[in-house]
Amino acid sequence: HSVAVLGAPFSKGQKRGGVENGPKAIRDAGLIERLSHLDYPVHDFGDLSFQHLEKDEPYMHVPFPRTVGRANKLLSGAVSNAVGAGHTTIMLGGDHSLAIGSVEGHAKQRPDLCLIWVDAHADINTPFTSPSGNLHGQSVAFMLKELQNKMPELPGFSWVKPFLSAKDLVYIGLRDVDPGEYDILKDLGVQYFTMRDIDRLGIQRVMEVTFDHLLSRKQRPIHLSFDIDAMDPSLAPATGTPVNGGLTYREGIWITEEIHNTGLLSVMDLVEVNPDLGASREAVESTASMAVDVIASALGQTREG
Ligand SMILES: N[C@@]1(C(=O)O)CN(C[C@@H]2CCCCN2)C[C@@H]1CCC[B-](O)(O)O
Ligand SMILES: [Mn+2]
């Protein structure tokens, strides 16, 4: 089958400028070239263009709710179309609020999807629990059926109907979870692997348990939402919320190689690359290069040639 690449230059799910330049940084690191060496056609759909809404006052302490909601509605349609056309779809962010549109659009085509969230953070705050108000830390809360009695009617998000069950979600790489998020993860019984769990079990066992949890009853499409800040900051420094003690290069690549080997990857997000936050050109290039390696290995690039 074929691969579609879709850029989403968007930053209003958080407050640090520059993440809207993530798609360009990843392309400049040679993404399309690298994918063209793999054995299927690659269609670059270019970048979406998002409207900036003039009046968009905060709701509660959530900034730009209407802008973020509108952007995700546009992205949802684009991802839905790409998946519907039969492409394995790569969405380049942009901040992680974009997962709302990406996963929702994917679920419109594949309602039986499961979600693997690779991230230092759980991104499962509600507007009531969020310490920052930033929507990139709340994406998963908009998806889960079990949280809808805990969510307010945010302006710009009336189009989002919850579509995911907590049992269809697994986290890998957590190491900076807010108290409110921890309570939600425990209440809902979400399966998650922190960096401590990875130290204890090893990444091979973590992936075995992940696939057993998600796929043992039946095989179904995988949505991989990969936040570059899951990687150790030494490998991916140019990102908005870096946290020490992240995935090694080999752990990150093991995750994506194993997901490729299921043959079930349907949509992948690669988000939170912020080229404006690199301390040097090398820092930006290593972050973007890490993103390309992660995407390429999720699409079949192997280490054994
Ligand atoms: N949970 C958070 C939120 O703002 O909701 C708080 N956190 C930052 C905070 C800094 C001080 C120590 C505790 N953590 C960022 C995270 C969102 C990350 C979004 B992602 O897309 O980068 O994962
Ligand atoms: Mn993160």
Ligand SMILES: [Mn+2]
């Ligand atoms: Mn994230």
